[in-house]
Amino acid sequence: MGNNRLRKLSAVLCAAALFLSAGAPCFADGFDFDRNHLPYSDDWNDYPYDEAYYGQLKGTGASINFYNWGEYVSDGSDGLVDIVAEFQRLTDIKVYYTNFATNEELYAKLKSGAASYDVIVPSDYMVSRMIKEDMLLPLDYGNIPNAKYMNEDFMDPGYDPGSVYSLPYAWNTVGILYNTKMVKETPDSWSILWDEDYAGQILMFNNSRDAFGVALKYLGYSLNTEDPDQLREAAELLKEQKPLVQAYVMDQMFDKMENNEAAIAAYYAGDALLIHNDDIAIAMPKEGTNKFIDAVCIPKTAKNKLAAEMFINFLNEPTINAQNTEYVGYGTANLAAYCLLDEELREDPILYPPQEILDNSEMFINLSDETNLLLDQLWTEVKASNKNVWGWGVLPCATILAIVIGKARYRRRIAKRHKYMAED
């Protein structure tokens, strides 16, 4: 079926779609690849790989560490390509694939020196933080020929001027995922995350930037505010929300929403497509939201830059990227891949949100060191604020008391015994 579907999406449809929606944000005016001759085929033995290029490191025992978000690369499920396996087969480069859950976790792993990675996928603001702290290597575009497929609109972004260090991987927005069986109304505001009616059924982001992003937007502030008072206000709001929150999660969200464990989750909108539950819907809050771009980068500690660049190039093979986009459920910045997508997906308001939503959203930018520190502190405070801890356990307390008393008596008895013995 896949093959047919992709052939169906050949040049005619693609060209039509491109011209019809010329105003859409992901189209640049001047793309210069011949879209009638896009490499497409999901028969991987037939795919027109550049064998000489991908064969460069064969037999050298090369390997890379690929550090990515969870459920963020097509893994062979749903009949889509298993990207890591296919790359290993093609290039003979072993890929050690592991996951992080948040940008901050990725940053900590890199910064602490606890790990060395060859390919990482930070989001926009984290890319610029890493550039600022000299943690990334410039990409050698000579080794990434498929960069030619990228949408010009996504190149030279604010977070990485000149696209020196990063190539966009996927982009999307943050939204409210909810279960239509458990939530009767149609949410249109972040306020539902503070609604007492859903106490214990709300899932919240387990990372500072996204969680504060939600609170700041709800308050009507900028996502990138550096005003300590506004940040403190947001922190108070998050603390207020805490009793209503069932759990602070990242990738655990999938299971909980899938199994009807929770009713509402603030999460990345595209992930709604990955939840196998027909009752899940997505709402875009009227206060505005966050638009983000995740980008592939090579950290300074990379052991095998060439292999890393080959992997990045591989990710941008049109058919590979198209299938990956289908799996991930976020928008792609690879125009060729976009052309290969099902029409249904191309017009999906979650993958490619309409203009009014994008106009109402803001991207994260890296904050100053002081604000980053303050944010970390405030976030730790939010997470650490515990209510009614002390109400627990009169019983254990009494036990402890009894033990202490018992111990004291025991000590006294021993002391006495020693005294007698001494007297003897």
Next chain:
Amino acid sequence: MTKRQNSLLSNLYIFVVMAFLYVPILVMIVYSFNTSKSRGAFLGFTTKWYLELFQNESILSALANTLIVAVVSSVIATLLGTAAAIGIRAMKKRNRDLIMNFTYLPVMSPEIVMGVSLMLLFVLFRIDFSLFTVIAAHITFNVPYIILSVMPKLRQMDQHLYEAAMDLGCTPFQAFIKVMLPEIMPGIITGFLIAFTFSLDDFNISYFVSGERAQTLPVLIYSMTRKRVSPEINALSAIIFLVVLTVLILTNVNDVRKEKQMQKGGRRG
């Protein structure tokens, strides 16, 4: 209360606590045969998770890592620890107490602190996280257990035996092999087994020093629990449980048999 009621009550109590310990494990085993991925409903019987488990490359390589780390680290720790125990025993009381107190430190201190401190060490010396770092960390937390299990045996041993052997013309090494080693062997074996199991089971320390390519099974399990839950975890638990159960039963049966033989032998003698 009669005696009978009493013993009924006590059996009931034991049963309740055992149920508390085993119900979660049983539930996992049952759910490892569940066709549904969801943890809620039991929809039908399948063994596919077991098959998938054995095709999952990352689980298999983590298993291999775990076994390598456990064997290497517990063997080295046993050698280091046994030698250390003998050495410490030969010291003056004051030094001995000092070192023994120091030896308690890693046993008593929280694992997370040891993990963090070793992570800082390896980062400082720019040692890439690999099997080597994991093994070094495991040796570090294992050695004290060896010392603590060999020490009592050394203390029980008649010091004169060793000297007598030397008087009778043994070299110190011969005396060690022929006299001391058999005496302290039970302690060494206990220590080795403890080290081996601790090493198999360790998560808190490995988590900080394992890096990407030397993930042990517990570290991998942790990363699995942070993602979409896979019933393969249930299958894995079921297998581990069965293996442990079998090993325990076998060793136990063996022990009982030996004891019976000894009792018989004793009676005859």
Next chain:
Amino acid sequence: MKAKIAAAPYLLWAALFIVIPMGLVGYYAVTDANGAFTLDNFAQGMHFAPVIGSSVWLAIIATALCLLIAYPLAYLISRKSFNHQRTLVLLVMLPMWMNFLLRTYAWMTLLENNGVTNRLLGLIGLGPYEMINTQGAVILGMVYNYLPFMILPLYSVMTKIEPFLMEAASDLGCSPGEALRRVVLPLSMPGIATGITMVFVPSVSTFVISVMLGGGSFMLIGDLIEMQFLGNAYNPHLGAALSLVLMMILLICMALTDMFSNPEEKEGLLL
């Protein structure tokens, strides 16, 4: 004596992998990101006193519950026939051999809103109860994981209490309750001390149970430390300071329980 030299490799190893790393933690704790001396980290750490307080508190509750459950159990087991004792002790030890992550994971299955327990309760018309992601669930996780650590040392002291002591006590006019209090309890003190340490130390420093069963809402000091090193708020200096605070808490705890027992007794009980 030459035999002393045998300890040299161990001492070297300990210097390299225990002393230096602990020194590093100390160094990080009193410096800032630029390497300058500061006590700011501790001041900041004190900011999280409620977290430290609540982790100590939760650990105390878990330890007390373990003691309450384990004490009668250990006593009852120690009064059984030899073969029964052996089987029961094995049954207590068996779960310890399974990875604690797997065991904690099992409780997730049991406690979820649509989990096994709520489904069963639903069959008899009760519930559903909110069990996972509560403080109770975190405590339950601690008790479940560390209960054997309490049972085993208690059992091993209790087997050493000769039954005739109890008989003697009752011959001398003690009621069974009194005999328990005046004979068994004092004699089992070293076991209680070891058990408390062995449950309290891992409970107070855990960073996984609270995440898995508490939904990340009940932060403990272990989570806080992990968060500063590999988690969501990178600051190893604060993390190091918090590690030292945790060590201090445990040293105090050890000093308290040390009053019960001498080191040689402890040695046997740990294993």
